[in-house]
Amino acid sequence: MSTIREVADMAGVSVATVSRTLQQPDRVSPKTRVRVQEAIDHLGYKPNLMAVKFRSGKTQVLVALVPTVANVFFARVIKGMQEAAASQGYSLLLMNTMGDDDIERNCAKLVDTSQADGVIQLRAFNPFAPDQFQSEALLPMVNACEIVDGARFPTVTLDNRAAAKAMTEHLISLGHRRIAMVKGPQSSPLTRDRLAGYEDALKAAGLSIDDSLLCAGDFTLSSGYRAATTLLSLPKRPTAIFCENDEMAMGAMRKVREAGLSIPEDISIAGFDNIAFSAYAEPPLTTIAQPAEEFGETAVNVLIDVLNGKTKHALKVILPFELITRQSTGPAPDSANP
Amino acid sequence: MSTIREVADMAGVSVATVSRTLQQPDRVSPKTRVRVQEAIDHLGYKPNLMAVKFRSGKTQVLVALVPTVANVFFARVIKGMQEAAASQGYSLLLMNTMGDDDIERNCAKLVDTSQADGVIQLRAFNPFAPDQFQSEALLPMVNACEIVDGARFPTVTLDNRAAAKAMTEHLISLGHRRIAMVKGPQSSPLTRDRLAGYEDALKAAGLSIDDSLLCAGDFTLSSGYRAATTLLSLPKRPTAIFCENDEMAMGAMRKVREAGLSIPEDISIAGFDNIAFSAYAEPPLTTIAQPAEEFGETAVNVLIDVLNGKTKHALKVILPFELITRQSTGPAPDSANP
DNA sequence: GTAAAAGATGTTATCGGTTACATTTACACA
């Protein structure tokens, strides 16, 4: 690999002139410019960007902390981040953190050690580990998808509470009175917000909240399946199951069908996320659409603004959601209205 | 951010001693070691890894060229790559290439410009653009998942032809004679290999190959749906549809159900990949399991071996597949055996 | 007690660019 010095020698100029030829061509006379360019072409010279980054102190790299890259929703967010980053000349360093605090802390070190300029965190800070990032205030970071109130970073999210309320209202309007909810992990703010929206709707409709209808899952297909197993074995089973994401809803649907029940005649099922598979499920799944790619794009753009000092720290972007009504939800069965 | 020089000053030693304290602590006397460590702690010193990488000429970064990160199968491969890379002290730079030659070429430049050490390509080289990478021989690269014969790089793949043959034989053994295939994009070697396996099995069973039963798709749910639409409108429709991936199979299943047919009583459906959703489909999908995470891990490990000069260029790793028989395939309907 | 060996630490060049400042060249105008 040739260096700027070799180019300079071959062109018979100084390294500064070569550098200028590349950075500010108008500050170099046309004839030397040509001579330098010939030398560059001849040697196949490519500037060592590592050296450039080292000197400039800017890496042009953003780190994305993703709980699980093998998740359909996050995959879309990643796509959005990657494209936005690329279009602004940044690279995206992807980290699969599996929600592990230690791994996340480690990844954040990439910024401390000048290997990256900023961090995008797709998971909310664990409220039980408030000192997670000691240098919080210093670290250029944005939080996306799952955020916590009072975050000290810019955040990009949607109104999960309102969305969950909208879905629950949809189910209530279909006549459902025993509506189960399959939650995400206890520690997730997402879970808390969506649960709150569910409760908002029930209260507004004058319905009581039945704890036996609340099941904990972990956003995987299998946990949805397990939750449905529990719910179907209740003495008085629900007429609708609202799952906090589509994967769990699809897991639940499988169990419901295996139990010989039909959807939505016997039980309605609703999800959250509107992943591609939802429209192809049997029956197609009623869900909340989130603009996943936009989450990623926005997070990257906000982070770059932060890096350029253009964004104030408390910025909070709220993206819109949409209730997508498909065939997995329908009128409550009569037997459920005694 | 403090530098090694500040640490040296504070500890009253030279920069070399500080460097040694971190690199080869045994070459420093215990008492200075302590003094240096105190200075490091006190200043919160973190070595600037950009400087280290610049000087060493090693970036410890691997680039992954992924056609679409928003794909369930690739997401699993990415997970495998990410973990293997992390465990060997490498970072993974993820690039969503959308199969675009220009973008891929650009990404490969990351190596030329010393921003990355090597490349993992998850897509086969476009046979129509043989000069894709001019510096092919020089670029440390491995090709995974989708490879082409005679590749000049190490490759990690599975025997797609044998796998497709096994699936087709399974369908034949169930009595199917009119077996349709939903292919991937024309340009994909995967498509060619799986088609060849399909033809192998048909020939071995003395069945003729009917071109009207071959449909082109693009590995998306919707293309599977469209392909099924075409196949169902044939004067003499197939009794089984073998899709080259699970997404297309799930798209096809949706169409078949919408047409009022049952699976597998009227039509059997088979996929390829064994993504998580397949087991939860209605009915659960018969498919070929690929060790997706292992693809990623192996590709990373081979690439690191290449970087360390431990692997010869022609290495070819073939991973095992497994035929997973679920309920989407069953005996051919009688009417199909005239 | 002293030379040799081993151990500890310091000095400095280096990686490959960028850029402030210095110097040279070119040209215009009196």
Add this chain to the structure above:
DNA sequence: TGTGTAAATGTAACCGATAACATCTTTTAC
């Protein structure tokens, strides 16, 4: 022709670490 100014180019410091080599200190052994 001389001088001032602008344009072109060169020189060298610098970013922050590493490591070869030099130097100084302490053991070890006779």
